[in-house]
Amino acid sequence: MSNTGSDKYEGFSAEERAAMKEHAQEQKTAARRGSKADKAALAEQDVLAKIAGMQDADRVMAERVHAVVTAVAPRLAPKLWYGMPAYALDGKIVCFFQSAAKFKARYATLGFNDQAQLDEGSMWATAFALTDVTPEVEEQIAALLKRAAG
Template identity: 55%
Template sequence: MSTTENGFTDEERAAMKARAGEVKAARGRGSNKQAAEAQAVLDAIAALPTEDRTLAEKLHALVSEVAPELTHKTWYGMPAYFKDGKILCYFKAAGKFKTRYAQFGFEDAAQLDDGNVWPTVFAVTDLSDADLASIGERVRTAVG
């Protein structure tokens, strides 16, 4: 990744620009806000390169199934899932940031606390049925 003169990579700058657009769009969506935000997630997934798109589609279907109460929105241009207006979990595509693996992560609103140390972000290169079951359980726990 190339770093620009202000210290951010081109990919990081694009993500910040996407986030600013998300905030601006959310202010002006009116009564169809939730539907528009959910469609933005589907559009973001569809725009991903094949490998990332396959992972994102599986994770989106999983989160939608195990936690239908979550709101779907993009977050820095990536699929994310919110509870009570707070981000709960998200997908970060490998191709977007030119990294070796995609990530599925949980934020502070997730109720994953387990002792003094617990995982909140997972590297994802493929998703077996066992992997999906494990992530599904974590999403259920995170929702509370």
């Protein structure tokens, strides 16, 4: 098989490399923080600052997602994960919000990791495209979070 260039592996995109660097910095920052309570408070501040720095549509959706998560699943601790707002249970990421601008996508994403246990049969969704967070979408997110957070 010849290598025509179209099947050539190009490596990580600049956005992916930046996300990995952000994650490394997040780990270093978390390791330097004091008590567990201090870490939690500062982690939430980091998430809110990240959301505040997003572009308009992404910021509005991330604010709504954050509000739903904190209201419906207060056990989930806000923290940054690869430069994205995320929510963890016992230190393990359950769900995250990825802005459209982060990877130059046409929509934002609400994703769930395997900790969420959204299992339903032999196949189930773990990521959802978001173009707007309406009251109906908030209800869907709340239902997913209730299942995900136990």
